[in-house]
Amino acid sequence: MSATNYGKAIREGFAHLLANHPDVFVMGQGLWSPWYVGSSMTELEKEFGKERVIDTPVSEWACTSAAVGASLYGKRPIVVHPRMDFMIFATDSLVNQAAKWSHMLGGQANPGLTVRGIINRGGEQGAQHSQSLQSWYAHVPGLRVVMPYTVADARDLLIAATLSPDPVLYIDDRWLYGQEAELPAAVDIDLAALGNQVLREGSDVTLAGCSWGTELAMGAADALAGQGVSAEVVDLRILNPLDAEPLIRSVEKTGRLVAVDASWRTCGVAGEAVARVSEALEPSVWKARPRRITLPDAPAPSSKVLEDIYYPTVEDVVEATRSTLS
Structure with missing residues (x-):
């Protein structure tokens, strides 16, 4: 095994999901960019097609709302918000809709979408580009919230989140992207079986x-x-x-x-x-x-x-x- 860094581990998670689960697709801003989401999604659109890795217009609310709808029809969408700060625009879809449907409909609907929020801090980016908002979302019943620290969890929690029947907020921090570790081959993982x-x-x-x-x-x-x-x-x-x-x-x-x-x-x-x-x-x-x-x-x-x-x-x-x- 060769060493993999945190960002590339996330990419491995995406590649595993797209290769093994045809109901998975990814959408968000800047996904076709060579730099916008770091090394975490490099050339996935070339490997799996632009119909499954979709670079969207700038509308956090529209993307997340579309993903909620797709999840109710059996798809497993992953929405990527390259800055967690602007994911706030999608909070209605995530908190008022996705987190509530299973409860309100007696378990007959399971919006199994994953929302990836990326934390960008430091570098003199200022108050509107530097926020870690995990406590906001962890307060909401019905919404799973995960924050990987290790290189292995960067990959494996993404896989587990996407395969979960529940809506999951997956939060990664760019300050961790330099970490490296050797990883075994990726496998499907049950999020409900994992703990701290x-x-x-x-x-x-x-x-x-x-x-x-x-x-x-x-x-x-x-x-x-x-x-x-x-x-x-x-x-x-x-x-x-x-x-x-x-x-x-x-x-x-x-x-x-x-x-x-x-x-x-x-x-x-x-x-x-x-x-x-x-x-x-x-x-x-x-x-x-x-x-x-x-x-x-x-x-x-x-x-x-x-x-x-x-x-x-x-x-x-x-x-x-x-x-x-x-």
């Missing part, structure tokens, strides 16, 4: 994150190991429905929790992680108060100098962790 996972065993403290937050947690665990601290890392790759058991078991062992989320603090994933564990464990289990590392409750700046302050770092996670050990 411990990526690194440890005994002193639990670091929990999702997507880029997991990257910060893994970096902090490496740094802390050099200081004699054993950190366990839990990857919250599935946010809705949230499988909290691996996290609860980890904190029950370590007695400490630092939750990391590359989005805002208020009503965010980190807060939900802390709440789930706090509800599940007796106060006597805790050796220190839990900590959260998040973005500040402010829109992203457009200045590189301010970005360096705005975005959390591995050092921030290390400092917060050490405060729980003192």
